[in-house]
Amino acid sequence: MSTIKNLSVSIxxxxxxxxxxxxxxxKYFTKEGHISFHSxxxxxxxxxxNYKATSILDVSTGQLEFKVLIKAFEFEKALMQEHFNxxxxxxxxxxxxxxxxxxxxxxxxxxATDGTYDVAVTGDLTIHGVTNTVExxxxxxxxxxEIKAASNFVVKPADYKINIPTVVVDNIAxxxxxxxxxxxxxxxx
Amino acid sequence: MNKxxxxxxxxxxxxxxxxxxDLLDLLGEDEETTEYVNASFKTTRxxxxxxxxxxxxxxxDFKISHRFGRLNQGAYELWGLDNASMRMGLDxxxxxxxxxxxxxxxxxxxxxxxxxxxxxxxxxxKKKMPLSVLVYGGLTNKTLRRSEAEDELLDFKHQLxxxxxxxxxxxxxxxxxxxxLPTLVHRNLTVTNAEKNTVLALGIAGRQKLTKRIAINAEYxxxxxxQVADGITNALSIGFDIETGGHVFQLxxxxxxxMHDNGFITETRxxxxxxxxxxxFNISRVFTIVR
Numbered sequence: 462m463s464t465i466k467n468l469s470v471s472i473x474x475x476x477x478x479x480x481x482x483x484x485x486x487x488k489y490f491t492k493e494g495h496i497s498f499h500s501x502x503x504x505x506x507x508x509x510x511n512y513k514a515t516s517i518l519d520v521s522t523g524q525l526e527f528k529v530l531i532k533a534f535e536f537e538k539a540l541m542q543e544h545f546n547x548x549x550x551x552x553x554x555x556x557x558x559x560x561x562x563x564x565x566x567x568x569x570x571x572x573a574t575d576g577t578y579d580v581a582v583t584g585d586l587t588i589h590g591v592t593n594t595v596e597x598x599x600x601x602x603x604x605x606x607e608i609k610a611a612s613n614f615v616v617k618p619a620d621y622k623i624n625i626p627t628v629v630v631d632n633i634a635x636x637x638x639x640x641x642x643x644x645x646x647x648x649x650x
Numbered sequence: 651m652n653k654x655x656x657x658x659x660x661x662x663x664x665x666x667x668x669x670x671x672d673l674l675d676l677l678g679e680d681e682e683t684t685e686y687v688n689a690s691f692k693t694t695r696x697x698x699x700x701x702x703x704x705x706x707x708x709x710x711d712f713k714i715s716h717r718f719g720r721l722n723q724g725a726y727e728l729w730g731l732d733n734a735s736m737r738m739g740l741d742x743x744x745x746x747x748x749x750x751x752x753x754x755x756x757x758x759x760x761x762x763x764x765x766x767x768x769x770x771x772x773x774x775x776k777k778k779m780p781l782s783v784l785v786y787g788g789l790t791n792k793t794l795r796r797s798e799a800e801d802e803l804l805d806f807k808h809q810l811x812x813x814x815x816x817x818x819x820x821x822x823x824x825x826x827x828x829x830x831l832p833t834l835v836h837r838n839l840t841v842t843n844a845e846k847n848t849v850l851a852l853g854i855a856g857r858q859k860l861t862k863r864i865a866i867n868a869e870y871x872x873x874x875x876x877q878v879a880d881g882i883t884n885a886l887s888i889g890f891d892i893e894t895g896g897h898v899f900q901l902x903x904x905x906x907x908x909m910h911d912n913g914f915i916t917e918t919r920x921x922x923x924x925x926x927x928x929x930x931f932n933i934s935r936v937f938t939i940v941r
Contacts, residue, residue, distance in 0.1 A: 490677055515680075517673045526673045532685060538938045539706030539746075540896060547689050548862045548893075553824055559674075626863065628894045648676065 487572075489608050489645035490517040496529055496641050498616070500634040507541060507633065509534040516643055518610070523567030525582060527560040549623050550589055558588045562595075570601050577602050582612065588621040599641070608645040613638060687772040690782070690821040690829075692865060693898045693934045694741055694749070694766070696855040697887040698906060698914045699869045702782045702819045702829055704766055705743040708940030713739040713753070715909050715932040722925030730929060737909040742939070747771075757908040764788035764813075764911075772820055786815040790910050808839035811912040815853075825859035833871070835912045846877040849916050857891070865891040867902070871915050878916050885918040889930075900932040 494514030500507040513533040518525050531552040536542040546552040562584010564570075570578040583596045599612030615636045618625060625633050691701035694711065705711045715737045719730030727733060739753030739762075747768040754761050770783040792809045812835070819829025831853030840847055855869035868888045889902020905920030906913070907928055920926030 488673070488676065492677070515674065515677060517677060519673060524673055528674055537941050539709060540936055540938075543689050544893075544895075561672075626894075632895060650676075 486519060486521050488517055488519050488648040490648045491515070491643050491645050494527070494529075494641065494643045496639065498534075498640070499638045502631055502634050505632040507536070509536045509542070509545065511535070514641075514643075516610075516645075517648065518564075518608070518645060520567065520570070520572055520608075523564035525560070525562055525564055525584065527558075529558045531556060531558060549618070549625075555588075555590045558586070560584055560586045560595075562586075564599075564601075570603070572603055572608070575603050575605065586616075588616065589623050591621040593620055610641070610643040610645065612641045614641075615639070682776040684773050684777040685775045687774065687782070687821050690772075690819065690827040691857050691867075692891040692893050693900070693932075695900070695932060695934075696829075696857065696867050696869045697889050697900060697902050697904060697932070698885065698909055699829075699831055699853050699855045699871070700766060700784070700786050700815065700817055701855070701857075702772075702784060702817060702821070702827065704747065704749040704768060704784075705741050705936065707743045707745040708938060709743045710937045710939050711741040712935045712937070713737070713741065713932060715739070715930065717904065717907055717909065717928040717930035719928065720920065720925065721927045721929065735907055735909075753910065755908060755910050755913065757910070757913055758792040759794045760790050760792045760908075760910050760913065762788060762790045762910045766817075781818060781820050784817040786813070786817060788813040788815075788911050790912055804839065811835060811837040813911040813915075815911075819855075825865075826856070828854070828856040830854050831871075833911075833915060835916050837912055837916065840879075842879055845879050849877045850874045851915050853915075863893045867891055867900070873916065881919055882916065883918050883921055885914045886922060896936055898932075898934040900934070902930055902932075903927050904930060 492515045493512055494516050496511045496514045498509055511529060511534045514527060514529045516527045531550045532546060534545065536545065562582060564580045564582055566581050570580065578601045580599050580601050581596070582599050585592050586595045595614070597612055597614035599610060602609040616639050617636055619635070691703050694701055694703050694705060717735050719727055719733030721729045723730050735756045737753050737755040739751055741749055741751035743749045748765065750765045752763045764787060766784055766786045768782065768784050770779060770781060772782040773779045790811045796804060813833065815831055815833045817829055817831050819827060821827040833851045833853055834848060835851065836848045838847065851871050851873045853869060853871040857865045857867045859865045871885045873882070873884055883905060885904065885906040887902050887904035887906065889900055892899045905922050905926050905928065906918040907920065908914045908917060920928065
């Protein structure tokens with residue numbers, strides 16, 4: 462009798478644990494994240510937009526990941542896009558950039574209450590085959606049960622072994638501003 | 651109690667395993683997309699030949715091309731550098747697969763106009779296509795003044811020549827691209843009766859990138875025998891592309907003085923082995939007109 466009782470208790474406990482996990486481990490994702498970058502010098506402004514960034518966020522652990530197809534960056538000038546892929550990002554060799562990290566203060570975000578929450582993000586950013594640990598600030602916006610995320614940060618091409626030849630050194634900024642805008646959807650397994 | 655512990659332990663274990671995996675993997679494989687191959691050549695011309703590339707839609711490409719005199723003209727002519735012939739041209743992309751262009755060459759005081767269309771685009775991914783195929787049509791109008799005697803006999807139409815061409819090629823690797831160019835040139839007027847009005851030629855061209863911004867190019871047009879006058883040679887050109895942002899500089903050596911189609915394909919007289927080699931350059935500068 463006691464064995465059966467024990468068994469039921471354990472089953473209930475397990476189920477409870479699983480349920481708790483399922484709730485806590487809610488994940489949000491997007492495949493249409495908007496990432497843009499902006500390079501500005503006295504001579505030239507270069508901008509590109511990408512609306513196909515994939516991201517997933519685990520709201521319980523704060524784990525955050527991105528992957529971005531380099532060829533999906535769209536420029537105003539076709540030649541810039543060609544040079545971006547051919548000469549700078551070498552997107553045939555390095556087709557994707559990715560980020561793997563976490564929101565360190567995820568506990569400060571109350572996903573049940575509407576509001577804008579400042580978050581700190583840290584993790585590994587890989588561009589052009591080079592991985593650097595980065596830290597940046599961002600925002601999580603909770604609005605009627607929906608989650609949006611936004612961040613601005615700076616990337617230095619030199620940190621990712623992207624060489625800029627002398628002839629165009631005045632056209633490309635040493636610090637490029639990257640802007641991220643995401644509308645997350647709940648991930649249903 | 652042991653069982654509970656065991657099961658709890660198991661749950662925690664399961665929980666941890668799920669967490670340890672790549673979060674992005676949960677989203678499954680990426681949908682495969684078709685990626686079109688571009689930048690097979692740095693610009694729309696290999697040297698004189700049309701390349702596999704068009705200017706993009708809304709982009710204007712201003713081309714200035716020079717050919718100095720022959721190297722074998724010697725020191726007095728500074729090995730040809732005292733003389734030059736040129737072509738100025740404008741290429742414009744109506745859209746990403748159709749471009750038009752006009753030009754004016756000093757050789758024969760010739761105007762030219764052309765279109766080039768991408769029919770098949772090399773691609774990888776979802777839709778795989780190993781080749782690009784383009785069609786090209788051109789018209790030249792040689793406006794060099796004729797003698798009075800010639801003028802009596804000839805009309806406007808005799809100034810014209812047409813070129814029809816198919817460009818078939820492939821970017822074989824990141825650095826290497828090749829193409830063949832079966833070409834028909836129809837001249838309304840030939841210098842001698844023995845010449846054919848319609849000339850069939852086969853061009854072959856390629857580029858090999860040396861660095862990200864420098865490539866070596868070569869092209870050769872073989873004119874099938876018994877079509878053109880004696881002394882006409884096949885055009886062979888070898889050169890470098892140097893790209894700097896919005897400019898492409900092409901520096902080359904060629905035995906063809908002319909830069910318009912019927913000029914370099916059917917009227918080349920230079921012989922490489924005799925030193926009839928013209929040093930020259932093309933400069934391409936693109937402007938985005940329509941965004």
